[in-house]
Amino acid sequence: MSAPLLEVRDVEVRFAGRRGSVAxxxxxxxxxxxxxxxxxxxxxxxxxxxxxxxxxxxxxxxDAGDVRFRGEPVRYDTRALRRYRREVQMVFQxxxxxxxxRQTVYEAVAEGLRIQKLPxxxxxxxxxALARAGLRPPERFFARYPYEISGGQRQRVVIAGAMVxxxxxxxxDEPVSSLDASVRGEILQLMLGLVRDTGVAILVVTHDLGLxxxxxDRVAVMYLGRIVEQGTTEELxxxxxxxxxxxxxxxxxxxxxxxxxILAGEAxxxxxxPPGCRFHPRCPVVASGEAERLGIEARCRGEDLGLAPVxxxxxxxxxxxxxxxVGAPGRVEAAEARARADEVRPGLG
Amino acid sequence: MSVxxxxxxxxxxxxxxPAAPLLSVRDLHVSYxxxxxxxxxxxxxxxxxxxxxxxxxxxxxxxxxxxxxxxIMRLLPRGTEVTGxxxxxxxxxxxxxPGRLRAVRWTDMAIVFQGALHTLNPVQRVGRxxxxxxxxxxxxxxxxxxxxxxxxxxxxxxxxxxxxxDYPHQLSGGQRQRVLIALALAxxxxxxxxDEPTTALDVxxxxxxxxxxxxxxxxxxxxxVFITHDLSTLAAVCRRLAVMYAGRIVEEGPSRDVxxxxxxxxxxxxxxxxxxxxxxxxxxxxxxLPGDPPDPRDxPSGCPFHPRCPVVRPVCPHxxxxxxxxxxxxxxxxxxxxxxxxxx
Numbered sequence: 001m002s003a004p005l006l007e008v009r010d011v012e013v014r015f016a017g018r019r020g021s022v023a024x025x026x027x028x029x030x031x032x033x034x035x036x037x038x039x040x041x042x043x044x045x046x047x048x049x050x051x052x053x054x055x056x057x058x059x060x061x062x063d064a065g066d067v068r069f070r071g072e073p074v075r076y077d078t079r080a081l082r083r084y085r086r087e088v089q090m091v092f093q094x095x096x097x098x099x100x101x102r103q104t105v106y107e108a109v110a111e112g113l114r115i116q117k118l119p120x121x122x123x124x125x126x127x128x129a130l131a132r133a134g135l136r137p138p139e140r141f142f143a144r145y146p147y148e149i150s151g152g153q154r155q156r157v158v159i160a161g162a163m164v165x166x167x168x169x170x171x172x173d174e175p176v177s178s179l180d181a182s183v184r185g186e187i188l189q190l191m192l193g194l195v196r197d198t199g200v201a202i203l204v205v206t207h208d209l210g211l212x213x214x215x216x217d218r219v220a221v222m223y224l225g226r227i228v229e230q231g232t233t234e235e236l237x238x239x240x241x242x243x244x245x246x247x248x249x250x251x252x253x254x255x256x257x258x259x260x261x262i263l264a265g266e267a268x269x270x271x272x273x274p275p276g277c278r279f280h281p282r283c284p285v286v287a288s289g290e291a292e293r294l295g296i297e298a299r300c301r302g303e304d305l306g307l308a309p310v311x312x313x314x315x316x317x318x319x320x321x322x323x324x325x326v327g328a329p330g331r332v333e334a335a336e337a338r339a340r341a342d343e344v345r346p347g348l349g
Numbered sequence: 350m351s352v353x354x355x356x357x358x359x360x361x362x363x364x365x366x367p368a369a370p371l372l373s374v375r376d377l378h379v380s381y382x383x384x385x386x387x388x389x390x391x392x393x394x395x396x397x398x399x400x401x402x403x404x405x406x407x408x409x410x411x412x413x414x415x416x417x418x419x420x421i422m423r424l425l426p427r428g429t430e431v432t433g434x435x436x437x438x439x440x441x442x443x444x445x446x447p448g449r450l451r452a453v454r455w456t457d458m459a460i461v462f463q464g465a466l467h468t469l470n471p472v473q474r475v476g477r478x479x480x481x482x483x484x485x486x487x488x489x490x491x492x493x494x495x496x497x498x499x500x501x502x503x504x505x506x507x508x509x510x511x512x513x514x515d516y517p518h519q520l521s522g523g524q525r526q527r528v529l530i531a532l533a534l535a536x537x538x539x540x541x542x543x544d545e546p547t548t549a550l551d552v553x554x555x556x557x558x559x560x561x562x563x564x565x566x567x568x569x570x571x572x573x574v575f576i577t578h579d580l581s582t583l584a585a586v587c588r589r590l591a592v593m594y595a596g597r598i599v600e601e602g603p604s605r606d607v608x609x610x611x612x613x614x615x616x617x618x619x620x621x622x623x624x625x626x627x628x629x630x631x632x633x634x635x636x637x638l639p640g641d642p643p644d645p646r647d648x649p650s651g652c653p654f655h656p657r658c659p660v661v662r663p664v665c666p667h668x669x670x671x672x673x674x675x676x677x678x679x680x681x682x683x684x685x686x687x688x689x690x691x692x693x
Contacts, residue, residue, distance in 0.1 A: 044551045045522070150641045151410065180409040181578045181622035185637025192635065207551050213626045214635040237626050251556035252626060253585040262556045 003071045004032040005201050006056065006088075006169055010065035013051050021271040025051040026062070027225030028306070033169060038195060038202045040212035040233070042248070043222035048270065049205045052222070053171050056203065058084055069169075086116050089162035093174035095154035099146040105130070106142040109161045116165055129164035132197075133157070134190055152183035156190065163194060170194070173205045188215050209252055213237055218318070221245045224278045225270055227307060228322045235317035241310050241326045243285045276301045277324060285325050296324040369439055370397035371572050372421070372458075372540055377433035379416045379425065379596075387430070389645050390416040392596035394433075400539060401570035405583030405604060407619060408593035411642045414576045417593070418544045421574065422460050423450060437540070455486050459533035461526075463545035468529060469517040475528045476503070476513025482535045502531040506561055523554030530561065537569075544576045559586055580616070581623040584608035592616045595643055595653040598672060602679030612681035615654050652683070660685070 013026040025048045033039050043049045054060040056067055058074055058081050067074045074084055089112075092098040099108055109126045118125070130138035133156040146154055155175065162170055172191070176184040192215050194200055204216065212219045212233055220230040221242065229242040240246045250261040263282045268274070280286050280300045291297040299305075303324070311327050313319035379391035391413040398404050408414045419425040421435050423442055435442040437457060445453065462468055470478055479502060480495040500510030506527040517525055526546060533541055543562065547555040563586060565571045575587055583590055583604060590604035592615065600613040611617040618638040624631030640657040643649055649656050655665040664684060672680040673687055 044553055152641065181580065181619050182409055182638035185622045185635040186639065187637070188635030189637060192633065209552075209626055210624045210631075213624050213631060215633065234632070248552060249626065251552050253556075253559070253579070253582045253623075260556055260560070262560060263553055 005035045005070060006031075006033040006203075007068040007071075008032070008052070008056065008065070009068065011052070011055060011062045011067065012064040013048075013055055013060055014063050017271040023270040024225050024273055025270050026055060027270075027273065028065075029222075029225070029227055030307070031220060031227060031230075033201050033203050035168065035201055036195060036199045037217045038191075038204060038215050040216035040219045041203060041205045041222060042207065042209060042212060042219055044207060046270070047222045048225040049222050050173060053090075053173055053203070053205045057088060057090055057171055082116070086118075086165050087167050088169045088171065089165060089167040091155075091158055091162055091170060091172040091175050094178050095151065095158045096146065096178075098158050099154060101146055103145075104142065105135075105144045105146075105149070105157050108146075108157055109164050112161055112165050118165070125164055126160075129160040130157070132163060132194070133160035134186075135160065150183075151179055152186060155179060155183075155187050159187075159190065159194075163198070163200070166198070167200060170200055170202045171205070172202060174207070175204065176211065177206070177208065185214075191215060209237065209249060221248070224268060224273055226278065226322065227320075228279065229320065230307065231310075231313065231319035232317045235314050235319050239313070239319075241319070241321040242279075242323045243283050243325070244279050247284065276303055277305060277322070279323075285323075291325060294325060294328045296328050299324045368399070370436075371400040371402075371438060372398040372574070373434070373436040373439075374417075374421065375434040375436065377417065377420055377435065378431070379413070379420050380430040381416075381426070382428045382430070386646065390596055391420065394593070394596075394598055396591055396598065396601070398540075398572050398574065400572050401566065402589070403566055403573040403575060403587040405587035405590045406574065406576045406593060407578060407580050407583055407590065407616075409578055409642050411645070412593040413596040413645075414593050415544055418460065418542050418574065418576055421542055422454065422458065424460070452486070455482060455533075455538065456536040457538055458540040458542065459536070459538040460542040460544065461529050461533045461546045463548045469525060471517050474514055474516055475520070476500075479503075479513070479528070479532050479535050482532055486536045498535075502534060503528075505534065505565075506531045507557065521554075523550050523557065526550060526554075526558055527561070530558070530565075534565070538571070540572045540574070541565075542574045542576070545578075546575075547582065548577060548579070555582075562586065578619075579623065580608060580619045592619065595648055596645060597653075597682065599654065599670075599683070600675075600679075600681040601672070602676070602681075606676070606679060612675040612679065612686050613654075613683045614658050614660050614685070616681075618659070654683075 008029055008031040011026055011029045015023040015025055017023045029052055041049050051060060055062055061076055069084065069087065106126055109129055110122055113122055113125060127138040130141055135141045135153060135156050176187050179187060191202060195202060216233045218230065219233050219236045220227045221244065223244050229236065229245045237249065240249055247261040247263050261284055274281050277300050285291050286297060286300050291300050305322050305324060307320040307322045310319040310321050375395050377391055377394045381388040381390060394417055396404065406414045420431050425431065431443055437453065469475065476499045479499045483495055483498060499513050503510050503512055508524060508527055520528065547558050550558060562573060566573055575583060577583060587604050590607045591598045591601040592613065594615050600607060600611065600616045607616060608620055611620055621636035638657060643653055651666040651668045652670045655661050658665065662684060668684055670682040672682050675681040675686040
């Protein structure tokens, strides 16, 4: 198997907080993105997912660990970074903010070509990128300004500006959250088409699990600076093991009125990461007494832990979770009992 | 009537003396004055809402849903042409004198917008802002002293009372949205208009705010007009749903029925935009709707949705559509419901 396109190894990013405190925004993350795959990085605001994305883009230097692209550590001198940014491009959440209001569509897409001094006919490259992003005929859009086109078209222009450089990896931060429902699907279809046709890999940063189900091959769930669960999308979203992932899934609004597990408060403060499992103060397994019953409560409160393989995960799911309850003896038996119960009820699941 | 009380559905409506709805919007039109001529944003919308009921209004940017909210609250820019009626307990809001309007706003009806950071005063403590709304509308709050009532309101929306001393920037997005809800509830309104109240929020915070709105509705009998482009949220929160396109309601009915079996192709597209996680039909198949909403100044002929419609028929560009019956408590503005006797 070839080396992954992008590797994030033990990356830590710290910021100085108020009154001398230190915010551990990214607190030891390992992550891989392979060529041509879509990986969804999921979490709440403040979990560090945007800082991690910025670190992957080279906009933020890690305080520890490194980011490797095609096996080589990313270098931070100006020339090396410029070369790197041809390969790794960014799509932001708000296309209106990402585009210069006084720049035409043509200029917006051509800008990257000029910075990178790429060979070839500029007009042809711009036209091809716009057409590829679904703006056809492209010439009709050349002289338009951002305010003259719709929100969905603006996001297509942003994507064309990124794809014109033929990058290997696109990092998209909430690419559809500011768009209308009908446009959302169109942009996601465009992203899937780009992967299929050009082989680009996409790291999509989002709080939207539906988006992951729509386009991602794999999902990594981030909580307070760490990846707490990851695996293939099917496995992770149908058999979530980390209580945080389960809670996130339970609050996706759906008409069937499934019992929502609403966690109190918002993602806690990265300047005060709790000891033990960092999720334990909000964890329903701890709060309900199940952790105590499983005999793991002391570990939940006192023992930090990293990702470990989920014992009874589906083959090939690469399912990892950072939870003391996953693999706890009582829990495994419960899972086996559930599996047996499912066997005697054919047609379910 | 477009929105029937829940109880009436079980009996023959014509045998009961129907109680007057809390809110009755009748043939509402909103047209903005612009340099390029009038811009019709709402083109004849009617619906009723009973006390304690929730109706969801769905649609894309520019469909007129926020203009409708603005018209109900009479918050539209000066010079905007508004016709029709907005009856609150039978009294037309559009015809109210300024003094009467001031008395009714906040105490009878209140609004929560999205983007809480822009609505709150950045240099005033949030408790003071809530207290000020109460002082401007005395008589409510049962004679209790304002600070006490402010603390109660904050706790009602799930914030500790001591947060009253915070400035808006000291609160997170979700907390600010809660402050806005507390502010809207300061004078015990009976009608709350919530315009994209959770759009800018994270999933977990969104769930907290939605649960809060549901609790307020069931505890205090608050009536809510809930506006968003996210049909799945509306289906989870509202009993009834109305979908708007190009300034008109194009489908309405019980939200679960509409979400699960939309009669209008536009509603189907909106419903499919938010996937059901775990459903193979949506796996690696994002669903959108090609094209953009029409220019309100230059609407397509016939059914205004026909240029984007995936199941357009030859008659559509030439047929004036209106809300036709489409099943129990349901109506849809699509020739499909005329052709198919039993939709869904």
